[in-house]
Amino acid sequence: MSQNTQNIQHSLLSWYDQHKRDLPWRRTKDPYAIWVSEIMLQQTQVQTVIPYYERWMKRFPSIQKLAQATVDDILPFWEGLGYYARARNFHKAAQEIVQKYQGKIPTSAQELIQLSGIGPYTASAIASIAFDEDTPVVDGNVRRVISRLFLTPDDKDKIQEQAEKILAHGRAGDFNQAMMELGATICTPQNPQCLICPLQKNCQAFAKGLQADYPPLMKRVVQKAIKTVGGIIWKEDKILIHQRPLKGLLGGLWEFPNFRVSEKKEGSKLLQKYSHQEIGILISAGEKIRQVKHVYTHLIESLDIYLGRWVKGKIPSKNYKWVKSIELSQYPFTGICSKIRTRILNGTPNVSSSEEKKSHKALKKKESPEKVLIPT
DNA sequence: AATCCGGGGAA
DNA sequence: TTCCCAGGATT
Numbered sequence: 458m459s460q461n462t463q464n465i466q467h468s469l470l471s472w473y474d475q476h477k478r479d480l481p482w483r484r485t486k487d488p489y490a491i492w493v494s495e496i497m498l499q500q501t502q503v504q505t506v507i508p509y510y511e512r513w514m515k516r517f518p519s520i521q522k523l524a525q526a527t528v529d530d531i532l533p534f535w536e537g538l539g540y541y542a543r544a545r546n547f548h549k550a551a552q553e554i555v556q557k558y559q560g561k562i563p564t565s566a567q568e569l570i571q572l573s574g575i576g577p578y579t580a581s582a583i584a585s586i587a588f589d590e591d592t593p594v595v596d597g598n599v600r601r602v603i604s605r606l607f608l609t610p611d612d613k614d615k616i617q618e619q620a621e622k623i624l625a626h627g628r629a630g631d632f633n634q635a636m637m638e639l640g641a642t643i644c645t646p647q648n649p650q651c652l653i654c655p656l657q658k659n660c661q662a663f664a665k666g667l668q669a670d671y672p673p674l675m676k677r678v679v680q681k682a683i684k685t686v687g688g689i690i691w692k693e694d695k696i697l698i699h700q701r702p703l704k705g706l707l708g709g710l711w712e713f714p715n716f717r718v719s720e721k722k723e724g725s726k727l728l729q730k731y732s733h734q735e736i737g738i739l740i741s742a743g744e745k746i747r748q749v750k751h752v753y754t755h756l757i758e759s760l761d762i763y764l765g766r767w768v769k770g771k772i773p774s775k776n777y778k779w780v781k782s783i784e785l786s787q788y789p790f791t792g793i794c795s796k797i798r799t800r801i802l803n804g805t806p807n808v809s810s811s812e813e814k815k816s817h818k819a820l821k822k823k824e825s826p827e828k829v830l831i832p833t
Numbered sequence: 834a835a836t837c838c839g840g841g842g843a844a
Numbered sequence: 845t846t847c848c849c850a851g852g853a854t855t
Contacts, residue, residue: 500852501850506850540851543852573852574852579850596851598850636850637850647847
């Protein structure tokens with residue numbers, strides 16, 4: 458091992474021992490708990506994950522409890538976290554563990570990666586953190602730190618090679634977390650805090666003043682704008698909701714019926730047309746309640762919501778349901794439709810965006826609605 | 834090798 | 845606004 462590597466390991470681990478954040482999943486060695494955290498942390502920041510992690514662990518405290526649950530049981534605990542396939546894959550893996558592994562979580566990265574939802578990163582993370590296997594992780598943080606430390610080109614194999622070279626054997630779990638912690642708190646994408654960085658003396662980018670140039674920027678994709686029309690469709694005191702197909706965008710989440718449109722016709726007519734074509738019901742469509750925008754990674758959706766009333770026809774029993782407005786909060790909703798749901802429950806069709814955010818959070822805490830919008 | 838898959842924090 | 849986050853599955 459080179460002098461430089463020894464120095465990096467020592468400086469990084471000393472810094473980590475002294476400065477590591479007190480995170481819920483760092484208070485345990487339970488491999489299941491660490492697994493939960495690693496799945497939630499995929500492409501998701503620590504501060505976002507913490508409340509979800511706490512709620513999840515309370516409701517599904519073990520791999521057995523998770524395996525016993527249904528997909529509909531688990532989705533509400535993932536609502537708003539995004540990348541819903543993570544929840545489904547994790548659930549599937551839990552059932553595999555119970556059925557094929559006698560309920561025992563495998564201890565090696567090589568075995569873990571076989572499970573659904575576990576890729577190279579997560580396999581190494583669980584193996585090193587929960588089982589002390591000497592295997593390095595490479596995530597967005599590690600990629601950036603290594604890229605700057607060694608001016609490594611942004612090549613998957615080169616980064617992996619470097620990560621293996623500097624891994625502190627015997628303390629792989631701490632070392633891996635330290636690399637990620639450094640990337641998250643000091644060696645940040647913009648304005649890295651090089652002056653207080655424990656690896657400043659080892660950093661080739663800092664020596665040349667090239668921190669801002671590493672890693673090279675990725676080309677970004679332009680978001681596509683799409684337009685949809687949807688309806689709050691009443692039948693007596695009930696509203697029609699739809700569960701999205703399990704696979705694909707927002708899989709398994711519920712929403713108010715809405716349809717992709719390209720034509721520039723009148724929205725209420727389109728809602729009638731698609732309600733007939735896609736759902737098989739006849740409705741009368743009234744005024745536009747409001748327009749809601751929602752930004753996805755590759756998509757910007759603009760949804761026009763109309764008030765509707767059922768006239769005749771039977772809904773497909775599978776993915777459609779009539780529910781009372783006060784029951785809406787029992788279903789995990791898509792982000793864009795939860796904005797509208799909030800307004801129905803509050804009886805405030807038009808609120809400012811700041812108020813919208815508050816009421817959205819209030820809903821999640823299951824606070825009782827004050828008023829209910831009366832159908833016209 | 835590309836593309837899909839969310840929602841939010843931070844500057 | 846823009847970047848990107850303790851990535852994995854699908855095609």
